[in-house]
Amino acid sequence: MSILVNRETKLVVQGITGREGEFHTRQMIAYGTNVVAGVTPGKGGQKVIDEQVPVFNTVREAVEQVGANTSIIYVPPAFAPDAIREAAAAGIALIVCITEGIPALDMVSTFDFVQDYGARLVGPNCPGLLTPGEAKVGIIPGNIAIPGPVGVVSKSGTLTYEVIDALTRIGIGQSTCVGIGGDPIIGTNFIDVLDLFQQDPQTEAIVMIGEIGGTAEQEAAAFIKANVTKPVVGFIAGQTAPPGKRMGHAGAIISGGEGTAQEKIAAMEAAGAKMAPQPNDIAPMMKDVMGI
Amino acid sequence: MKLHEYQARDLLAGFGVPVTGGGVATTPAEVFRIAKEINGPVVVKAQVHVGGRGKAGGVKLTQTAVEAEDAATRILGMDIKGLTVEKVLVAEAITYQKEIYLSAILDRGTKRVVMIASAEGGVEIEEVARTNPEAIIKLPAHPQLGLLDYQARELAFQIGLTDGKQARQFAQIAMAVYRAFVETDASLVEINPLVIRDDGRLQALDSKILLDDSALFRHPNLAEMRDSADEPEAEQRARAADITFIKLDGDIGCMVNGAGLAMATMDVIKLYGGEPANFLDIGGGANKDKVKAALQIILSDPTVKAVLFNIFGGITRVDEVARGIIAALEEVHTDVPMIARLVGTNEEAGRALLAESSLIPATTLAEGAQKAVEAAAHGPDNWRCVTIKQAVSCAARCA
16 A cells, blocks of 8 residues: 555656656656656657657546546646646546746646646645655655655655655665645645555554745644654754745745744644654654654 | 835835835935925835834934935945845825735635735734734635635725725725735735825835745746845856855855755754855756856855755756866865765766765765864864865875
8 A cells, every 4th residue: 555656556747748757757667657648739649758658639638548547747837737727627636746936826726726626736846756666756766765664745855855765774665755845835735645644554654854934834733643643753944044034945934933943843743743853863763663 | 036115116006006105216316306396204215125124224204305315315325134225215204093904925724815904004013913813814815716806895894994985995905905916926915004094095105025936937027126236146146047045154055956955954064063154955957057056156155164065866966966066166276175965866977076076975964964064163274184084185284
C-alpha cells in the first residue's frame, strides 16, 4: 500500500513535448511509472519519447482512449491553470502541477473548479509524489528512495530530498513522499496528506517538513492531536529568517505574529510530534521513535 | 512587489475610491508649489518601503506652504531604517470623525480572496486584531463570481454603518478595492485608515498595495512602477539573473538550490554559532552562468568571510554548479574560504571538476555548516589547516 500514486497509476503528461516535460517523462518512465499518454494541443497523433508514448490533443482523449487516471502538468505558468481545469473536466482523479510561478489569484478559481469535479490537485509549484518502487509522478529523484514504512510530506523540494536520502541511508524506507508545494494557494495541504497516511496500512510513521509563513503547520498540528495515532517527526525551515522578508517560496514570509517557526514548532510539539532541531536529526529521530 | 503610498493612491483613485488631493514631489520647491495649490493644511509624507515612518519623523502635518517646504527640507534625504527618502507625498490634510479599516487579501486557509473590515481602523488595527478579534469582519468573495454586491453591503452593515447613504458608499469602495485587487493581481490592497469625514462622507487617507510578483508578466505597466532606489544593488542584480537573494547581517555567504533547503541551511549555520550573510536560492536546474552570477553577488559583499555551497542535485546538476563556481573564481580572485557540500545528480563529475580547487569538501549539511562557521571565525590566513585535514595545500604556509 501507499497513498495517491502506485502501480495502478496511469499517467498522462500535460506539456510532454516541452523541454521540462520531455526530460522528466523520460525519468518517470525509467523509474517504472506507467506513462500512458502525453497531451500537447496541436501535436495529437505523434508518438514521443522513443516512440513509446502517444500524444493527444486533449486530456479527454487520453482518458477515453488509454484510460489515464492521473495527470502531471509541466506547462508554463500562463497556461497551467487552464491545463489543470482541462484535466479536472476530463475526469482525471489526481492532478499534479509542477509548474512554478502561477499567479496566485488564478489558483482561487482553479481550485474551486477542480473541487466541483471532485478531483484532487497536488501543487502547484511542488516536486510531486514518489511511491518508491512503484511510481514517480514528478521530479523527486527516484534513486534516493527505497520502499518502507515512513510517509513523508513537505512544503519544499530539495529539503525533502535531503530527508528522504538521510532516511534511506540508515535503512528506513518510505511508503510515499508527497511534496505539497509552497505557493499561497495549493490544492492538497498537510492535513489531507496526514489523513491519507493515517489510513494507509503501510505507513507506520510520518515525517512532516514545514516552513515559516501562513498557518498550515498549526492547523496540521491540531489535526495530528485529534486524529493521528502514528508517530510524527517534524522540522520547520526558516527558524532564523528575519521577519518580513520573503524567502523564495511565497509561503516563506513572516510578518507580525503569524507563522513564525517558533509558533509552529510549539504547536507541533504540543500535538505530540518530535521536532528536529536540524534536518540531519530527522532520520536518527525517526529511528528512535520507531524503536528500530 | 510593494507599491509606494502615492502609487497605491493613484491606482485606487482610478478604480473610483475617493482619495485625498495632492501630489508627489522630490524637492522642497515642488512641495511648496503643491501645498500652495492645495491652499490649506497639508501632510508631508516620506515615500519609503518601511513601516513606522511616522514614528521616525517622516510624516509631518503643516499649516502653510512655507511650513510644508520646511518639513520637506528635513524629510527629503532623511534615513529611515537604512532607506533614504527621495520622494514625499504632499496630501491635503482633512478633519474627520472616525477611522475605519478595509482590505482585500489572498487567504491561504479558505483559498479565496477575503475582504476584511473593521469599525476600528488606524494604527492600532493590529492591536484590535489581537485583543478584540470579533471587531474584525472577514468575508470571502465568491471564487468564480467575485465579490457580490450583497456581500459588500453586508460588510458595511456588519461594521455598524447604519446610515443608508454611508453604507452604500462603503459598499462601493469595497467593490472598488476588490476590483483593484483582481485587476492588478495583488496579494494585498489595504485602506487604513478609511475615514468618515465631518460631513459623513468616506475617504481613503492612506493605502497600501502589494502585487504578486508571479503575475507581473501580464502587467507591464505595474512592473514599471518598481522603485529600484529602494532595492539594494545586489538584490537588483540577483533579480536580473533570476536568483532569489536577500542580504542578511552575518558573514557566511550561502548558495543553495531550493527555498526550503536555503532556509534550513541558514538555520543550521546559526545552530553552530555562525550568522548567514544572505539567503540565496539558485532555483531548480540552474546553469553555469546562473551559478557564476550567484557567487559573484555573494563575493561582492565585503562582510562575507566564508562561503557555503549546499546543493542537493535533482534537476540541478552538480557538475554544472561546479563549472559555474570555477567560472566565477576565474574572474573574481578571492581568499575567502569556501565549503562545498555538493551531492545528487552528477556529483562525481562535479567533484572531479573541483578536485584541483581549494574548496573544502563536506558530505552533510551539518558538516558543511560547521566548517563554514569555523572558517569564518578563523579568517583567510590560516583557514585551510584550521578547518580540515584534507586540504593539505596550506601545510607549508601555516606550519
